[in-house]
Amino acid sequence: MSDILLEGRDLVKHYPVTQGLLRKLVGYVRAVDGISFSVERGKTLSLVGESGAGKTTAARAVLLLEKLTSGCIFFEGQNICQFSSSQLKADYRPRVQAVQQNPWSSMNPRMRVRDIIAEPLVVNTRQSKQQVRKRVLELLDQVGLMPEHAERYPHEFSGGQRQRIAVARALALHPSLIVLDEPVSALDVSIRAQIMNLLKDLQDQHNISYLVIAHNLATVRYMSHSVAIMYLGEIVEYGEAEALFEQPLHPYTRALISASVLTVPEENDREVTQIILKGEMPSPLNPPSGCRFHTRCPCAWDICSQEVPQKKVMGTQWVRCHLYD
Amino acid sequence: MSDRIVLQVENLHTSFFTRLGEVKVIDGVSFYVREGETLGIVGESGCGKTVTGLSIIRLLPEPAGKVVGGKILLDGSDLLKLSQKEMREYRGKKITMILQDPMTSLNPVYPIGDQIAESIRLHRNLSEGEVLKEVISTLKLLRIPAPQMRLRDYPFQLSGGMRQRVVGAIAMSCRPRLLIADEPTTALDATIQAQYIALFKEIQRETGVAIVFITHDFGVIANICHRVAVMYAGKIVETARTRELFKNPQHPYTIALMESVPRLDQKTDRLYSIQGQPPSLANLPPGCRFLPRCSDPLDFCHEREPEEKVIGDEHSVSCWRMWRTN
Amino acid sequence: MTDEKEIVAARPKRKGYGLSQRARLVKKLTLIIPVAILSILVLTAIFAPWIAPDSPTATNMLERKLPPAFMEGGTTEHLLGTDGLGRDILSRLIYGGRVSLSVSMLVIAITASIGTALGIVAGYLGGHLESVLMRITDVSMAFPGLLLAMLLSVGIGPGFWTVILALSILGWAVYARMVRGETLKVRELDFVLQARIIGASPLRIMVKHIFPNIINSLIVVMTLAVGLMILAEATLSYLGIGIPAPTPSWGSMVADGRNDLSMAWWISTIPGIAIGLVVLSCNFLGDWLRDKLDPRLRRL
Numbered sequence: 001m002s003d004i005l006l007e008g009r010d011l012v013k014h015y016p017v018t019q020g021l022l023r024k025l026v027g028y029v030r031a032v033d034g035i036s037f038s039v040e041r042g043k044t045l046s047l048v049g050e051s052g053a054g055k056t057t058a059a060r061a062v063l064l065l066e067k068l069t070s071g072c073i074f075f076e077g078q079n080i081c082q083f084s085s086s087q088l089k090a091d092y093r094p095r096v097q098a099v100q101q102n103p104w105s106s107m108n109p110r111m112r113v114r115d116i117i118a119e120p121l122v123v124n125t126r127q128s129k130q131q132v133r134k135r136v137l138e139l140l141d142q143v144g145l146m147p148e149h150a151e152r153y154p155h156e157f158s159g160g161q162r163q164r165i166a167v168a169r170a171l172a173l174h175p176s177l178i179v180l181d182e183p184v185s186a187l188d189v190s191i192r193a194q195i196m197n198l199l200k201d202l203q204d205q206h207n208i209s210y211l212v213i214a215h216n217l218a219t220v221r222y223m224s225h226s227v228a229i230m231y232l233g234e235i236v237e238y239g240e241a242e243a244l245f246e247q248p249l250h251p252y253t254r255a256l257i258s259a260s261v262l263t264v265p266e267e268n269d270r271e272v273t274q275i276i277l278k279g280e281m282p283s284p285l286n287p288p289s290g291c292r293f294h295t296r297c298p299c300a301w302d303i304c305s306q307e308v309p310q311k312k313v314m315g316t317q318w319v320r321c322h323l324y325d
Numbered sequence: 326m327s328d329r330i331v332l333q334v335e336n337l338h339t340s341f342f343t344r345l346g347e348v349k350v351i352d353g354v355s356f357y358v359r360e361g362e363t364l365g366i367v368g369e370s371g372c373g374k375t376v377t378g379l380s381i382i383r384l385l386p387e388p389a390g391k392v393v394g395g396k397i398l399l400d401g402s403d404l405l406k407l408s409q410k411e412m413r414e415y416r417g418k419k420i421t422m423i424l425q426d427p428m429t430s431l432n433p434v435y436p437i438g439d440q441i442a443e444s445i446r447l448h449r450n451l452s453e454g455e456v457l458k459e460v461i462s463t464l465k466l467l468r469i470p471a472p473q474m475r476l477r478d479y480p481f482q483l484s485g486g487m488r489q490r491v492v493g494a495i496a497m498s499c500r501p502r503l504l505i506a507d508e509p510t511t512a513l514d515a516t517i518q519a520q521y522i523a524l525f526k527e528i529q530r531e532t533g534v535a536i537v538f539i540t541h542d543f544g545v546i547a548n549i550c551h552r553v554a555v556m557y558a559g560k561i562v563e564t565a566r567t568r569e570l571f572k573n574p575q576h577p578y579t580i581a582l583m584e585s586v587p588r589l590d591q592k593t594d595r596l597y598s599i600q601g602q603p604p605s606l607a608n609l610p611p612g613c614r615f616l617p618r619c620s621d622p623l624d625f626c627h628e629r630e631p632e633e634k635v636i637g638d639e640h641s642v643s644c645w646r647m648w649r650t651n
Numbered sequence: 652m653t654d655e656k657e658i659v660a661a662r663p664k665r666k667g668y669g670l671s672q673r674a675r676l677v678k679k680l681t682l683i684i685p686v687a688i689l690s691i692l693v694l695t696a697i698f699a700p701w702i703a704p705d706s707p708t709a710t711n712m713l714e715r716k717l718p719p720a721f722m723e724g725g726t727t728e729h730l731l732g733t734d735g736l737g738r739d740i741l742s743r744l745i746y747g748g749r750v751s752l753s754v755s756m757l758v759i760a761i762t763a764s765i766g767t768a769l770g771i772v773a774g775y776l777g778g779h780l781e782s783v784l785m786r787i788t789d790v791s792m793a794f795p796g797l798l799l800a801m802l803l804s805v806g807i808g809p810g811f812w813t814v815i816l817a818l819s820i821l822g823w824a825v826y827a828r829m830v831r832g833e834t835l836k837v838r839e840l841d842f843v844l845q846a847r848i849i850g851a852s853p854l855r856i857m858v859k860h861i862f863p864n865i866i867n868s869l870i871v872v873m874t875l876a877v878g879l880m881i882l883a884e885a886t887l888s889y890l891g892i893g894i895p896a897p898t899p900s901w902g903s904m905v906a907d908g909r910n911d912l913s914m915a916w917w918i919s920t921i922p923g924i925a926i927g928l929v930v931l932s933c934n935f936l937g938d939w940l941r942d943k944l945d946p947r948l949r950r951l
Contacts, residue, residue: 050514050517051485065847089850093849094850098845100844100845106841106842106845107842107845108842108846108860108864109864110863110864119846119849119851123850123851123852123855124849124850158602169845169849173849188370189369189541189542189586190369190599191602193598196587197598215515216515217515217589218587218589219587221587221588221593222587222593222596245589255516259518260515260589261544261589262544262589262590274523274548276516276520276523277519280486
């Protein structure tokens, strides 16, 4: 069995934009424009980027919530684009589950916790009520909750506890991969550590892979084995987490790190040197020519607006930037 | 940054009157901010930081929320003694507030020029031509490019970062003495956040405005605040200059909080996670509020709430450990 | 529990904390009185044969147009007087209430079921199905109601079921539209997405996830609809195309007393007051329900 659990090859998702009564096609939102990545068994890959980078779209594609414009997802070596819908329901869906960002809206407020956690089992398996109940209690225990919590409703819990319930639900079908969309960003700072530690422990215990969508780099560094930095629908840098954070190659990666690092002020009480990018992320309707980052890059030169940079492998990372040609 | 104190909050008590009775959301909070200085109030949700901001500008949700004690002195005048009418004159002119969500802070049906002008028209007696000049000068202060052309833009035509700048423009339009910023950068992307913070530092240098910056993000604190107050369960547990707080935190909550935040500049093997949850304010046991989650309490901590002790230059801590003589 | 709950509980109730005792009493009354009125209506409707003092259809030409008991010339035998044909108004009021209530309950049951089913399907599945269903809804709403009622009355003949049919045809569209709107909102919530992720079928999602979360709005609309249906039936009966004689209906009672407004005003006025009180009560109850159920929905 290969080490690679899930692979995305040249994934593209364009949303058509229409105007006017006759719905004339005027362009495409190029949300994801040719990205490739792979998630290894039992390891975590994080897709990092700011809003508009396309990371959520990529995650939704993996969860089959979006139909790709082109490109394919390979799961355990098999091309799932060729799976029929019943095959997907039987072989893919149960193995790829999700934990969402907002613990307040990701659960049906009208359902009790035990039904929420049991739902994946009820929909996908034919287990008896006894078996389901047993599994629910097992899952509650794994995420650090008590059996009596099963009878309550979501609104009776705090944000952190709700995320635990969401994790329990995601584990119900013994998935190989869990997609986590900003799993801790809606939680209080002191609770984040609890949930991140829980996720790491579960990964070690059950050899689950995680695909994490995040924008907080410190969280990403703590949780990930590999990282993909996304900008405007493309991956600009990709590689092993530690190496990437120690030696960021792409100017965007460096700016992101600089904006996120907690630097204790040295001289004056708040003078911190930072890379400040000019402008904002351009619209994915009309990405800049050549390297998409050139409009904001502090090191851009002529070739950057003319040619799209190719992938260059440097050690355990690869980067798309003319600086490394 | 001068030495003049713009805002002095003394022993503020704010309560919410609910079905469960009186909930003391802020229970004796004191701090001060000088001209040109930024004081950060950091804490988690429920600690009372937002309510502190609302109490100062006297915009608590009525009739449930009320300030029940203390003084709020702005340039020496006690805001709590002002009538509603007088307070309205202060709001927008001497003291303003920025909120977290740029989407809902702006009225979607008016162009941004009008929204900035509204505050100017309310508080200053200027001709229309002068109002226009002020609006443009404020847009320039917030470094919004091509201000004359932007006047007629509607909020939906702007990005999140730009919208937050417009919100900032509305706040700064009358060049207030005090600005309360409640998590203004939380909804922004990292690189936009960096721009925004750099911008506000410049604005502060130019106008000398005092800022109370409410946040939960230590990275932002390190970047923009001169001094920091850490809040927990309605009380301030530690106040210090930023550098001092990071290098020498004393309160167990401050320390635990810093250790539970992952670092980007170094590898963390295992995050420390504070066990338990913040306490319910309706049902407080006697003694220190942090006690159930403190890793190393003293016996005395059960009995009385700790008193504040000054342990250094502008560094004070509310913890019984500080009172132990060596 | 954490402070989140505190702050939520502390959010100022719209009916106000910090109100005086008297104000709070008034607020309570705006609920108690409507509920009392509606309870009386329901009880008298159910137990009509035992409660009504007289037959609602028995005529008595000797005791025509008697005023109510509290007026001069009235008797305790006919507490609310008699109408032009000597029939006891109180009994007719009670039996009429039965008619009004049963018509409105039935119509609401039919229209709410059809409208909700179509609304959820249209809202969740979208696409061409939604367009078609919504166009049908539009047509239904654009139809002149009175004209339809008249046509049916002429075509099938007036009667209880004709009224039910007419009001049902006219009434389901409102539910469909509202439910579709609510469905569109709920559809975007994360837990629906989650259900898709675990592989739940659209049917399961519509039944188990969408429907329970739109019920709140539905209940409010249904409560308000009771008053509207009673009014609608009364209108039809007043115009003569509703429930035919001799079955008493509040609407036809008002119509009957039209010519006697100056002398025997009670014949029209009493049923008129009954209609007004019941409709008002439904509105108050509906408003109360909306306030009660809404914040809980938003507490998510």
